[in-house]
Amino acid sequence: MYGKRIKELREERGLSQEAVGALLHCSQRTVSRYELEQIDLSTEALISLCYLFKVSADYILGLEDETGAKAFR
C-alpha cells in the first residue's frame, strides 16, 4: 500500500523520484524501490515522507483512506 501512496503523492506534486530522493537523502533507485515495494520503508523514511507531503503515517500505510476514515477503532 505505501508504494502506491508514495507514488501518488509524489506525482500530485510533480516531483521526480530523483527529487524526492534528494529530500529524503537517498538515491532515486531507493525511492523507486519504495514505490514498487521492493524494500520496506524505514521509520525514518516514513516520517520524512509525512513531513514532506504533509500527510499522516496512517495514510501512507493505508490505515486510513483519503477521507481520513480509520481502518480500526
Add this chain to the structure above:
Amino acid sequence: MYGKRIKELREERGLSQEAVGALLHCSQRTVSRYELEQIDLSTEALISLCYLFKVSADYILGLEDETGAKAFR
C-alpha cells in the same frame, strides 16, 4: 520514540514482551529490541502494533501526542 510508546502501551495492558511477540509472530528478543530501539520497526510490525493496541501509527512514531495533536499540518 517508538520504543518508549511500545513499552508504555504494552505495560498499560499488562503484557510481557513474550506475549506481544507471540501476537506479532516474532520472538521476545525482537520485541525487546523494538523497545530499546536497537532495531528499526518494519512497516508490518508497525501496522500490527496499531491493530493490537488500537492506536495510530502516528502515535507510535511520535507524530502525535496523547491528546492526538499532530506534529505537522
Add this chain to the structure above:
DNA sequence: GCAAATTAGACGGTTTCTGTCTAAAATAAA
C-alpha cells in the same frame, strides 16, 4: 522520430535483522 528525462533491472558489498542460548534483573512467594 529524436533527444532528454525518468524509471527500473542486475550486480555486489555492506548493513541490519533474526532467533537461540544464556546471564542479569525484577517481581513474587515463602
Add this chain to the structure above:
DNA sequence: TTTATTTTAGACAGAAACCGTCTAATTTGC
C-alpha cells in the same frame, strides 16, 4: 530476606534486507 519464578537484555552467528552504481528500458516533450 532468602529463594524461586518470571521477565528482560547481552553475545553470537547465520540469514535476510538494504543500498548505491551502472546501465538499459521506458516515458515525455519537442
